[in-house]
Amino acid sequence: MKDRLEALKVEAIGQIKESQELKDLQAVKVAYLGKKGPITEVLKGMGKLSAEERPVIGAYANEVRDSIQQEIDKKQTELENAAILEKLAKETIDVSLPGRPVKQGNAHPLTAVVTEIEDLFLSMGFTIAEGPEVETDYYNFEALNLPKGHPARDMQDSFFITEDLLLRTQTSPVQARTMEKHEGQGPVKIISPGKVYRRDNDDATHSHQFMQIEGLVVDQNVRLSDLKGVLETFAKKMFGDDRKIRLRPSFFPFTEPSVEMDISCFKCSGKGCSICKQTGWIEILGAGMVHPNVLEMAGFDSKKYTGFAFGMGPERIAMLKYGIDDIRHFYANDIRFLKQFKNA
Ligand SMILES: [Zn+2]
Numbered sequence: 001m002k003d004r005l006e007a008l009k010v011e012a013i014g015q016i017k018e019s020q021e022l023k024d025l026q027a028v029k030v031a032y033l034g035k036k037g038p039i040t041e042v043l044k045g046m047g048k049l050s051a052e053e054r055p056v057i058g059a060y061a062n063e064v065r066d067s068i069q070q071e072i073d074k075k076q077t078e079l080e081n082a083a084i085l086e087k088l089a090k091e092t093i094d095v096s097l098p099g100r101p102v103k104q105g106n107a108h109p110l111t112a113v114v115t116e117i118e119d120l121f122l123s124m125g126f127t128i129a130e131g132p133e134v135e136t137d138y139y140n141f142e143a144l145n146l147p148k149g150h151p152a153r154d155m156q157d158s159f160f161i162t163e164d165l166l167l168r169t170q171t172s173p174v175q176a177r178t179m180e181k182h183e184g185q186g187p188v189k190i191i192s193p194g195k196v197y198r199r200d201n202d203d204a205t206h207s208h209q210f211m212q213i214e215g216l217v218v219d220q221n222v223r224l225s226d227l228k229g230v231l232e233t234f235a236k237k238m239f240g241d242d243r244k245i246r247l248r249p250s251f252f253p254f255t256e257p258s259v260e261m262d263i264s265c266f267k268c269s270g271k272g273c274s275i276c277k278q279t280g281w282i283e284i285l286g287a288g289m290v291h292p293n294v295l296e297m298a299g300f301d302s303k304k305y306t307g308f309a310f311g312m313g314p315e316r317i318a319m320l321k322y323g324i325d326d327i328r329h330f331y332a333n334d335i336r337f338l339k340q341f342k343n344a
Contacts, residue, residue, distance in 0.1 A: 001042060001049070001057055008038050009064045016071045022079050029072050039065055109341040110211060110330055113318040114193050117213055120237050121191045124230065126215065129190040131174035133197070137164050139173035143180075144254040145293045152253045157199035159208075167197035171212040172254065175309060179218065179298030186305055187219035193314070204326045211314040218290060218300060218307030224257070227287055227308035235263045235284065238317065242269075246281065255288025255309055266320075275320070282320060285312035 012032040019025040031037060043061055046054055107115070118128060131139075137148075146153055156169035174192035182188055193213040200206040217226070228247065235243045243266065247259040262283050265276035272278035287310035292302035300307075315327050322341065324330075329337050 001045070001053075002060055004042055005039070005057075005061055005064045008032065008042070009067060012068045013071050016068070016075050019075060019079070022076065022083075025072060025075055025079065032068055033065060106339065106342045108330075108338060109318050109322060109324070110314055112341060113314045113321065114211065114213065117234075117238070117312075117314065117317070118191065118193060120234060121215065124233065126189050126191050129174050129178045129192045130194060131168075131171070131177050131192065133168055133195060134161065134165060135168035135173045137166065139176050140166060140168050140170070143176035143294070143297050144170075144172050145291050145297070146253050150253065152251075159197050159199055168194075169198050170196050170311070171214045172309075172311070175214060175216045176294070176298055178216070179295070179300060182218075182299075184299040184301060186300070187217070188307070189217050189219075191215045202328060204328070207315070207327050207331065209331070210327070212311055213314055214309060214311040216290070216307060216309045218295065218305055220305060222289075222306045222308060224289055224308070227289070227310065230308075231261050231285070231287060231310060235261070238321070239263055239266045247287075250286060250288075252286055252288055254291050254294045256291045258286065258288035261285050261287060261310075284317070284320075285310055287311070 012028065015028045015031075016025065019028060032039060034040070039061060043058070046057060049057060106112075122128070140158075141150070141153060142148070158169050159167040161167070171192045171194045174194070175190070178190055178192075179188060191213055192215075193211065195209060196212050197209050200208050202208060215230070217230075228245075231247075232245050235245050242264075244264040246262050248262065250258045250260040252258040260283055262281040264270050265273060265280050265282055267273050267275045268280065270280035272280055276282050287308065290307035290309050295302040295305055295307065315330055318324060318330070319327065
């Protein structure tokens, strides 16, 4: 019986070695180790053996079965590896195929204009200050010389959240907050870009949400001529070196005196066209000397310190610069509009 088992082992291993494919190997496994295989047959005949022989043959049968199984496992790994290598040899990657271009986006035209303005003022020694968009009535109005009931509040219809909290109507509260932080010590030299909100009906030139950039300088001996110099530099950098500026008297509650700045038309150079409404001048921003009340409220001695402030709308600047005719384009997220500013 032992000889029979030995013969089966040799036969099985021979067939395993000859297997060329996994399915051949599987067939060998079923043939020799399966329930109807010869080894099981041999074991069935064990009843005829003596009590001494039985455990010896049983142990040998198990040994034979184990070595056949080991050979099968070995061969299986071999065949599987060979299959992978064959697959790798067959498959090739064509690296000469041109790649698909990666689509590159661009900055939103407003972001581009704001960044340009920021860079310009940073180069003149200003720093950038930011503040909350949900603001208290105090910082949005009162600290800016607009007490409750002041008629000028009507110019800024607001989104109130509570009696005392609102979406800021201007970035000026950042000025009030910054001055307060300085505790009466100059110099202050900031610009404050950001979103502001007003209860306006949206049309080609109005939006309930828009951007502002305000500037503030507070120091000893700050004069209107300093303001003019800064604004002139801004106008030339943004709209061309041959721009002239003019200041017209105006009114803002937090500045005194207050001015509007116009620039000479960059399209017609003053002859008159549709952009400048035939006047030769384009209104760009409002400015003025900081009202003494505003300085005092923020803790500055208005006899010692003076300052100037200005505020502009990046939307208007972008519309003028790029010839955009409707403010709503900025917020509609229409890719066809936005991708025109790739080189802006
Ligand atoms: Zn013009």
